[in-house]
Amino acid sequence: MMDALDHFLAMGGYARFVWPAYALAVLVLAAMAVQSYCAWRRQQALWSAFEATRPQRRR
């Protein structure tokens, strides 16, 4: 079992190239999502803050 895992992680001797490539892929994709989602939350908060003040003014 451990042998199989070691074998997998070793990537036939290419571990130091394969794993950084996959780690970077995860990092870049995650960074895109986190940045986009945070920006969305920020604008949502601004909009709802504005909505909260509006009804008294309009009516």
Added chain:
Amino acid sequence: MQRFANPGRFMRLSSRVMPWCGAGASIGLAVGLYLALLVAPPDYQQGEAVRIMFVHVPAAWMASFVYAFLALASAVALIWRHPLADIAAQAAAPLGAGFTLLCLVTGSLWGEPMWGTWWVWDARLTSVLVLFFLYVGYIAVVNGFDDPTRGARAGAVLALVGVVNLPIIKFSVDWWNTLHQPASVFRVGGPTIDRSMLVPLLIMAVAFMLYFATLLMLRMRTAIVASRVRAARLGEIEVIPEPQGGHQAAGSVT
């Protein structure tokens, strides 16, 4: 096309489509990673290092695809002034830059063990580096003006000029002698890559595409809400008490 240029309609439509795209991307990435790391066989020449392909190639395809999308949206923005076209272009640019960066670095990590070098100034590598600079330049130009409309216009022109680079990237491996291999999937006469590797590769590519679509919609929605917030603030400033004696029509001044 015209019908989707309405921000309100886009908000409704995207709120329904986005969750499905996101779910598809998640499943695609999970299945794709499983196939790429555990099921696909090692290459007879490259051994396990070939697994870098399953992130490098989809990232490279997305780098070019997103640029084509950016340029198309820019053309629509310049010609028809669709309200969503600039929003779409600006939402796509950072994602395209991310895919291009991923493509460059994974390519470097693949080049060192296979070619014996992290980087060469050959046609394919250089043209993709230029693509990355085009994305960065576009983002810088769009944000470099005090007036966002002028920034968007200048960015759109830059994006269209940069389209020249796309065929150069695609055909660089045929036109020049490069270390980079020629196309093995999208080529005349069909793919030369074996099915056992082609299937995981295509699943990863579809997953990347859905991932892009999901984030593109989210970012466009963000930009639309941001413009509503801006408009609402301007509206607040303009609420000036009306002059006494009812309203004065512009034409009544003699």
